[in-house]
Ligand SMILES: [Fe+2]
């Protein structure tokens with residue numbers, strides 16, 4: 001598999017994964033389509049217009065919800081392939097875990113609902129169940145992906161893989177944005 005080399009130390013592997021998560025060209029070039037076993041799990045979701053509508057909403061930094069979900073899904077899938085867990089559930093629930101379908105940056109102002117971090121897993125699950133056939137495990141992964149912010153943990157290894165992949169990708173997206181801003185500031189002419 002070309003995206004994660006296997007002959008690396010744990011530290012090298014973590015930094016390789018962080019670079020991968022911060023670099024969206026992998027998603028923009030649709031390189032995940034080169035993994036036929038992954039595609040077999042998720043091709044119906046990737047082709048669905050409701051899933052693709054997440055491209056209009058920003059999640060972290062400059063990363064859209066759609067890109068974020070593809071990265072979380074693929075990373076969760078790879079974790080399960082390597083360490084155990086239902087990789088099909090991780091791949092499918094990872095794609096749908098943030099299917100809340102609104103701009104959370106303006107949502108509180110527009111609706112008065114101030115607890116997006118706590119409420120969006122249930123909204124995502126409701127939307128996902130409207131449009132897709134999901135197993136109990138997939139539903140649990142979506143509903144519990146914000147653990148430990150929401151107090152009930154997921155019930156499966158795939159659920160924990162998605163919890164970890166979500167935090168990891170969210171952190172990398174935010175850090176990538178901060179690095180970009182720092183670079184922009186450095187490129188600005190000094191004020192005298
Ligand atoms: Fe989320």
Ligand SMILES: [Fe+2]
Nearest residue numbers: 068097098166
């Ligand atoms: Fe997420």
